[in-house]
Amino acid sequence: MTKEEIVRKLPYTDPFLFVDTITEVSQKHITGEYTFDENLDFYKGHFVNFPITPGVILLECMQQIGLVSLGIYLLRDKDFDLKSNSTVAMVENEARFYKPVFPNEKVTVISDLEYFRFFKLKSKVKMLNEAGEIVCSGVFSGILKPGDAKS
Amino acid sequence: MSQDIYPKLKEIIKPYLPEDVNPDAISPESHLVTDLNINSTHLVDIVLDVEDAFDITIEDDELDKMETVNASISLIEQKLAMR
Numbered sequence: 001m002t003k004e005e006i007v008r009k010l011p012y013t014d015p016f017l018f019v020d021t022i023t024e025v026s027q028k029h030i031t032g033e034y035t036f037d038e039n040l041d042f043y044k045g046h047f048v049n050f051p052i053t054p055g056v057i058l059l060e061c062m063q064q065i066g067l068v069s070l071g072i073y074l075l076r077d078k079d080f081d082l083k084s085n086s087t088v089a090m091v092e093n094e095a096r097f098y099k100p101v102f103p104n105e106k107v108t109v110i111s112d113l114e115y116f117r118f119f120k121l122k123s124k125v126k127m128l129n130e131a132g133e134i135v136c137s138g139v140f141s142g143i144l145k146p147g148d149a150k151s
Numbered sequence: 152m153s154q155d156i157y158p159k160l161k162e163i164i165k166p167y168l169p170e171d172v173n174p175d176a177i178s179p180e181s182h183l184v185t186d187l188n189i190n191s192t193h194l195v196d197i198v199l200d201v202e203d204a205f206d207i208t209i210e211d212d213e214l215d216k217m218e219t220v221n222a223s224i225s226l227i228e229q230k231l232a233m234r
Contacts, residue, residue: 091190091192092192115199117195117198117199117211118194118195118198118211118214119195120191120192120195141192143191143192143195145191
């Protein structure tokens with residue numbers, strides 16, 4: 001599976017896709033990048049006169065790269081399609097924030113797998129800004145649910 | 152042997168109980184999901200803790216053999232016997 005295929009298989013689209021590219025992937029590790037375009041809708045409201053990327057959006061970006069993209073790669077030989085026959089859910093995140101991310105900043109997300117068992121993926125994930133400073137780091141986990149979200 | 156397993160298993164389960172479930176509610180007959188309200192992700196945590204505590208390996212397709220406390224004890228016994 002190529003890095004481009006991973007991005008294409010993500011079950012998100014505009015305005016909620018926060019992955020531009022995957023730059024490295026292996027059985028234990030993934031890195032990816034995203035640039036927060038200044039025209040993203042939430043900047044109009046967070047905050048008034050002071051656009052700054054909401055923490056929840058940073059967490060979402062970290063999860064899309066660090067958990068979901070890695071999970072897609074790990075299950076590449078299995079018949080799971082997050083757009084049709086299975087869903088994912090975030091189950092835990094324990095994160096600390098260190099730096100703000102302003103409009104037009106590019107971030108790099110690095111994820112190191114702790115385990116992927118019984119469809120639960122747990123990973124240490126960090127986000128760096130272009131200066132290489134840690135923006136946010138934490139331990140995240142998500143679970144894959146075969147079948148659609150309501151079943 | 153199950154007499155030794157039960158208290159150990161109970162201690163493993165306790166931290167994963169939802170706040171509104173009293174640890175005294177755990178009994179050998181308890182169904183982890185329907186009786187104790189443990190969610191699927193914590194079920195995975197319990198399995199991983201069981202593996203560490205008893206030094207056994209539970210296969211990915213054996214998760215459904217741990218639905219109740221009693222069933223879990225049987226599976227653990229079976230795994231210990233196989234070692």
